[in-house]
Amino acid sequence: MVFNVTLKQSGRQFQVEPDEPILNAALRQGIGLPYGCKNGACGSCKGTVCSGEVEQRAHAASALSNDEKTRGMALFCCATAQTDLEIDVREVAGVGDMQVRKLPTRIAAIERKADDVIVLKLQLPANERLQYLAGQYLEFILKDGTRRSYSMATAPHAEGPLELHIRHMPGGKFTDHVFTQMKERDILRFEAPLGTFFLREDSDKPIVLLASGTGFAPLKAIVEHAVHQNLDRPMTLYWGARQKKDLYLLDLAEQWAKDIPNFRFVPVLSEPSADDNWTGRTGFVHRAVIEDLPDLSGYQVYACGAPVMVESAQRDFSQHHGLPEDEFFADSFTSAADLANPV
Template sequence: MAFNVTLRQSGRQFQVEPDEAVLLAALRQGIGLPYGCKNGACGSCKGTVVSGEVEQAPHSSSALSNDEKTRGMALLCCATAKGDLTVDIREVAGVGDIQVKKLPCRVNALERKAGDVIELKLQLPANERLQYLAGQYIEFILKDGKRRSYSMASPPHHEGPIELHVRHMPGGTFTDHVFGTMKERDILRFEGPLGTFFLREDSEKPIVLLASGTGFAPIKAIIEHAVFKNLNRPMTLYWGGRRKQDLYMMDMAEQWAKDVPNFSFVPVLSEPDANDAWTGRTGFVHRAVIEDLPDLSAYQVYACGAPVMVESAQRDFTSHHRLPEDEFYADSFTSAADLANPV
């Protein structure tokens, strides 16, 4: 028999099957809850179980700590209900209205942007169009059934191919294929759009956009969408990498800073070498935000990239620099390695 789940803040209810993850049950019934990886690695779907009990499947310790468990928190992507539940978690409006599809696509172009970054463009069938929100991602469905997630770097209004930014992870099944044997006109299959990382347009707050590495991809889509919609909110992009080559589209960001009103760009390198001839900011990219904006109480933050960057930014911004917890939106780029030692 199915169990009832009640969302404490709104009172909305949905049903979950005994062996079904709470998050998947909500999404299946058109209820938008925050999520990212869907496999217990990123922590985006964390909520508090107010009443009832859940069984928590193996997950990354960084996504849900033992201390958080003792306080009644759970990762809803890998939590199953033992009975009726009441859960306290922020709901996400708008996501449930967009149809998630499984689609074939053709490789339209492969362009190397850096030694370890390829811009991959996908052409949909002529009779298909993917509706999505700027910042969302797709999941490639591989031949063995495994999935690989990539954020869309092209904004929703873009009429051409879907643009992704793929970083090479040596030894990774999919990225080794992209960088080694994939060619134009190859056929792939994906599901999307997915995720709750997208621009909240119902706010007038200034925006801090925080990216590391290829976390720039969904940030790019958000910026281009905001420009297209003529949103006049101040936007500052902080983009971090180890070396200058990691900021693989820096010319584009610098051009936005010249052309887009109320937009500024702060590149940050953590380990520049002599060949970079770097005269800009150095250190951790989220620390550059703190140096410039010690009081974040009036801001919205969108952070995307390496899990350690996202986790550090969320902790420091909300605990020490007055950012409201519900104004931090993130997409943590987790990989199979992030679940290598689940708890």
């Protein structure tokens, strides 16, 4: 027995098997729904169940509140259909055009950029070319079947290895291995491209790029893609970190500000050290955006990094500073720890 799911905004329909997550069914049938983590931690796939019944499975409390459940909302990455459904969720054009593939890869380089950040470069098999959208991510498939997600920091047009920016999570099974045991020429497997975080090129609105930590990675791909495409929309990159050393590619971002027309770079430190001799902006990075742009009604925002930053920016920008909800695009860097206490 299968259930029919109708998308309220477009009228498109797809079928979902019993016990199959609604998001998985949509993607399997070429229908692009928004998503990030696919495990109930980030909230990107949230939408409204207009009619019918779903079973909402375990998820992070921050991704779907009890109040939102009461209002009929669900996380479609971990909700299954109990009846035919009508759902209201934003469709994403373009994702279905990219073939998701599983590929082997060889470690081409391991470059330490900060105490806790490594730039990992991946060499694909000869004659293989991965097609993806700037901002999307890949998932490493580990030997025990578990997965780890990392944004691709390389623009899709670029030749050479794929670049990832990996922050060490002490006690993290994969990042402990990367920082202590991984060697050049090691072989890994991954699946890509994934995610609905990518540059929307059909708009002429000025762009705010908002990063914390290694959330800089997909924004690097977006900036380099925009330059390659000769997009002339104004772009401002706000990159937040604790201390100056955590802005691990500061020279690159500063060079962009010199070389790219209509591009601004605003670094923001939350806890600068005395050694930093910091004279720039301080505090929360999303607050720096608000200080500069109190009216965001004419902008698009692309936010990537720690969940608390992404959630705060989405709430404050939309509720208090005029940003249309459908002009906020995000990739929240969730980890296994974010699902440690699911509800």
